[in-house]
Amino acid sequence: MTTFANPRQLPEPGTPLSIAPDRQLETVLPNLGCETDSVDVTDLDGIAHIGWLLNRSPEATNIHIPIEEFASTHLAILASTGSGKSYTASVLIEEMMCPGARASLLVFVPHGEYDTLAQMQGHETFKGEDGYEPDVVYYNPERLRVRISELEIGDVMAVLDNPSNRMQECLSTAWSSMQRQESRMWGIDELINEIKGIYGEDDASVGALEWRLRRSIERNDLLHPEDNIPLNDIVDPGQCTVLQMDTLDRRNQQLITTVLLRRMYRERLDAVRGRDSEIEHPIFALFEEGHRFAPASGEAPSLGIMRTITSEGRKFGFGLGIISQRPSKIDQDVLSQCGTQVSMQIQNPNDQDAIKKSIEAAGEDVLRELPGLTPGQAVVSGDAMNTPALIQVRGRRTQHGAGSLPVIEKWRDAYEQQQREPTHSEAADFGGGESTGVQSLD
Ligand SMILES: Nc1ncnc2c1ncn2[C@@H]1O[C@H](COP(=O)(O)OP(=O)(O)OP(=O)(O)O)[C@@H](O)[C@H]1O
Numbered sequence: 558m559t560t561f562a563n564p565r566q567l568p569e570p571g572t573p574l575s576i577a578p579d580r581q582l583e584t585v586l587p588n589l590g591c592e593t594d595s596v597d598v599t600d601l602d603g604i605a606h607i608g609w610l611l612n613r614s615p616e617a618t619n620i621h622i623p624i625e626e627f628a629s630t631h632l633a634i635l636a637s638t639g640s641g642k643s644y645t646a647s648v649l650i651e652e653m654m655c656p657g658a659r660a661s662l663l664v665f666v667p668h669g670e671y672d673t674l675a676q677m678q679g680h681e682t683f684k685g686e687d688g689y690e691p692d693v694v695y696y697n698p699e700r701l702r703v704r705i706s707e708l709e710i711g712d713v714m715a716v717l718d719n720p721s722n723r724m725q726e727c728l729s730t731a732w733s734s735m736q737r738q739e740s741r742m743w744g745i746d747e748l749i750n751e752i753k754g755i756y757g758e759d760d761a762s763v764g765a766l767e768w769r770l771r772r773s774i775e776r777n778d779l780l781h782p783e784d785n786i787p788l789n790d791i792v793d794p795g796q797c798t799v800l801q802m803d804t805l806d807r808r809n810q811q812l813i814t815t816v817l818l819r820r821m822y823r824e825r826l827d828a829v830r831g832r833d834s835e836i837e838h839p840i841f842a843l844f845e846e847g848h849r850f851a852p853a854s855g856e857a858p859s860l861g862i863m864r865t866i867t868s869e870g871r872k873f874g875f876g877l878g879i880i881s882q883r884p885s886k887i888d889q890d891v892l893s894q895c896g897t898q899v900s901m902q903i904q905n906p907n908d909q910d911a912i913k914k915s916i917e918a919a920g921e922d923v924l925r926e927l928p929g930l931t932p933g934q935a936v937v938s939g940d941a942m943n944t945p946a947l948i949q950v951r952g953r954r955t956q957h958g959a960g961s962l963p964v965i966e967k968w969r970d971a972y973e974q975q976q977r978e979p980t981h982s983e984a985a986d987f988g989g990g991e992s993t994g995v996q997s998l999d
Pocket residue numbers: 636637638639640641642643644645882932933934949950951952953957959960961
């Protein structure tokens with residue numbers, strides 16, 4: 558039987574040392590709860606094959622991390638742009654959607670990068686013997702809705718343009734009074750009636766507040782008096798829902814995230830406390846551009862609920878994954894609660910510093926590796942590992958949909974295309990005559 562211990566001191570001179578066999582490292586490096594190398598880790602349930610040790614031959618020492626560990630005590634994937642964050646996140650999503658895990662996943666995506674995950678449907682690897690197949694559901698911005706009554710007063714203040722103290726006071730009073738009403742289906746007209754009922758029609762601040770409310774809330778397509786995304790549409794075991802937010806502005810991305818997280822957290826709390834709940838199973842939500850939703854600057858309505866979930870979510874089966882190219886811009890409380898970390902190439906000293914401060918397992922030796930990594934190489938550390946390990950992330954089973962555009966090729970193609978098909982204005986300018994190659998600007 559082999560156990561793993563991080564040596565605290567150098568061995569006595571003369572102690573025989575030997576290189577650990579590949580198989581042994583597979584069992585003892587990740588925190589799989591098995592202490593013997595006679596176990597074949599691939600037989601274990603609920604593990605994610607993330608890649609193999611970089612300092613051994615390719616695929617010789619495969620690293621499988623326990624899904625339960627990172628899905629309950631949260632995950633951070635940190636690296637500069639183009640280093641493989643979305644790729645690694647997709648590898649983990651693939652593992653979580655396999656028949657052995659059948660996760661209930663939500664991916665919050667400010668830029669569309671996860672279109673190819675749909676290939677998991679119908680793919681042999683993801684089929685279970687009992688007929689299981691993952692369901693990949695895309696929610697585009699037109700289908701995203703927030704019911705106005707789900708907003709908290711702080712969210713409303715954040716979307717109004719610089720409300721005066723008097724306006725804030727009027728709004729807070731009327732908002733609390735609306736929240737006490739039995740009906741949850743009310744819009745801006747009802748709210749304004751309430752404000753006028755309390756403060757009268759002639760108050761100058763009331764007029765200005767009405768104008769701001771109509772402009773910021775009533776005209777915002779995301780916010781609706783009645784519609785709300787049905788939670789049972791977006792969370793289900795064996796379902797990966799991708800919330801595509803690319804055409805929403807940053808404020809709306811934060812609002813929808815805030816309200817959805819709050820609703821889901823409430824349901825998980827109810828489920829664990831034995832009350833009626835719409836979400837009876839654990840869930841895991843992954844955030845691209847995590848610094849947008851939990852910013853160190855504190856300027857996002859979603860920060861409060863992100864902090865709550867990262868500190869309390871474990872007890873309620875609600876895990877978060879934060880992906881970011883700017884660790885220094887993520888709230889330290891949120892980042893330091895991410896129990897498992899995948900750190901990839903990072904050169905910016907501020908970002909390295911943020912990793913050092915918030916990640917316990919990130920010793921000097923881990924940090925020293927980060928600048929020199931190439932895309933697809935990562936240091937995995939934290940709860941899912943017994944000791945940090947430098948790995949090569951495995952290839953995806955589905956295609957990767959977020960590579961850089963081949964810029965030169967695109968320019969040359971576009972140029973050729975233009976040569977073949979002159980635009981209308983060119984045809985008109987030169988009247989079909991011989992091109993001089995010089996265009997008149999008037
Ligand atoms: N494990 C891997 N195996 C093979 N190629 C990889 C791997 N990881 C990353 N790559 C390559 O690196 C490219 C960039 O990866 P990815 O899109 O995940 O970067 P990113 O960190 O998400 O960047 P951004 O911050 O711009 O979103 C991919 O298109 C892919 O070609």
